Amino acid sequence: MDIKTLIVYYSRSGKSEIIAKDLQNRTGCDTDKIEYANKNKISFIGAGFEAAFRKKVKIKGAGHNPGDYERIIFVTPVWAGKISTPIRSYMSENKANIKSYSLIATCGGSEIAGAIKDAADIMQKEPAVSERYLSKQIDENTYDLAKFM
């Protein structure tokens, strides 16, 4: 990959992690796995509530300085049509330090226009590239990462 890139991801149930790790393996990019600072796994209801109300939380796992990279690729599940809370929190905390970003959203079946708008509202700019991968595509290994290579 020509552009110095950092992959930043959160995954509640493993789908987004498959994408993030595959991309990491193919590109050799530095990668930060973001997690809740104070809990292991958030409940389905809790996640839906946080997403609906655009909550922010304490996070851990941001080991690299995004300001050292030309581009950040975020990988997040879609929650209630929006991005996940840990990635929302990371974006809010680091947006001033991020030059360019792309968005990969994994989801059960919906479109990701809402998640893209959500990210653009926080970051105050549109993602350079965005893509959606369905859980089914991830399970069947039929997703294509070409846009991000």
Ligand SMILES: Cc1cc2nc3c(=O)[nH]c(=O)nc-3n(C[C@H](O)[C@H](O)[C@H](O)COP(=O)(O)O)c2cc1C
């Ligand atoms: C709280 C919650 C809300 C969700 N909302 C949506 C949604 O609005 N649209 C959709 O297509 N999938 C939705 N999903 C499904 C996830 O986006 C999908 O399973 C995703 O690939 C999970 O990624 P992960 O395994 O990395 O956590 C939701 C899942 C959770 C837990």
